[in-house]
Amino acid sequence: MSEFHRPVRRPSASFDNIAGSAGPAERSRVAHATAAALLARARADETGESTERLIAFTAEHGIDEIAELWSAAPAVSLPGALWRLYLIHLAIHTDPQTAALLYERGRVELATADTVVAGAPAPASPEELVDLIDQIMRGAFRGDFAIALDRAAAFCRVHASGATHVADDYEATESERASELTTRALRLSVYAKDLSTAADAWRAGILN
Incomplete structure (x- = not known):
């Protein structure tokens, strides 16, 4: 789904356009510095x-300002990990009903411990999934950052499984919808890998 990769809404610059028109090296420096700060x-x-x-x-302002700072950062970096957390957070808040549908299908289909790691109820309502991603975000900012990343990665794997299976359901009758869901599943699978690798890097003290 497009909400997993494009910024939305364009309010006044809450981050004061810190990146401005600086070159790539300066933008990278600012991305890492602001994420750490x-x-x-x-x-x-x-x-x-x-x-x-x-x-x-993100609920109040969208993610344009964050995108300007962090979207080009390497996946396995502090700003890259935070950027992916914010994208997932926004996507769930934007469409919790679809998120809950796909998560539940993934929970049923995926024979792994990911549902336990993610920490959602079984089954999870849209409101409970919103609460889950808020909990993960709180964990990132106040708790063990690596655990928060692991939980987000597990969520992505469950959600990706659900999107894949629902895409299969739509393939014969709504190929465009099936394609959208397949794209979403692939993107979430990549995010899961990125977040897991970032969690390992944080534990090793090399995520910056």
Whole structure:
């Protein structure tokens, strides 16, 4: 689905267009610096208010400003991992009904521990999936960052499995819809691999 790769909405620049028109090296430096600063700020705030603002940001403003900073960062980097978390977060908040449908189909079809790792109820309602991704985001900003990435990766694998099987259901009657779901499944599978690798890098102290 397109919501997994394109920015949406264009509000006033909440990140003050930090990247501006700088060259690739400067944009990379800014991406890494802002990701580290945001994570450090959230962890230093014992009230949790900074984390709640960061979680609410995409719902209120879209992700254009974040995209300008982080979308070009390597997948296995701090800004790259945060970018993928924000994309997943936005996609679920934008269409929780479809997310719940695909997640439940994946839960039924996928014979792995991913549903346990992700931590969603079985079955999960749209509201419960929204709550799940918010919990994962809180874990990223306040808890064990690697565990949050592992949970997000597991969620992506379950969701991808569901999208793949539903695509198969649509293949004979709605080929365009089947193609969209297949694309979504492939993208989620890549995100799952990226997030798992980023989690390992964080544990090794080399994710920056």
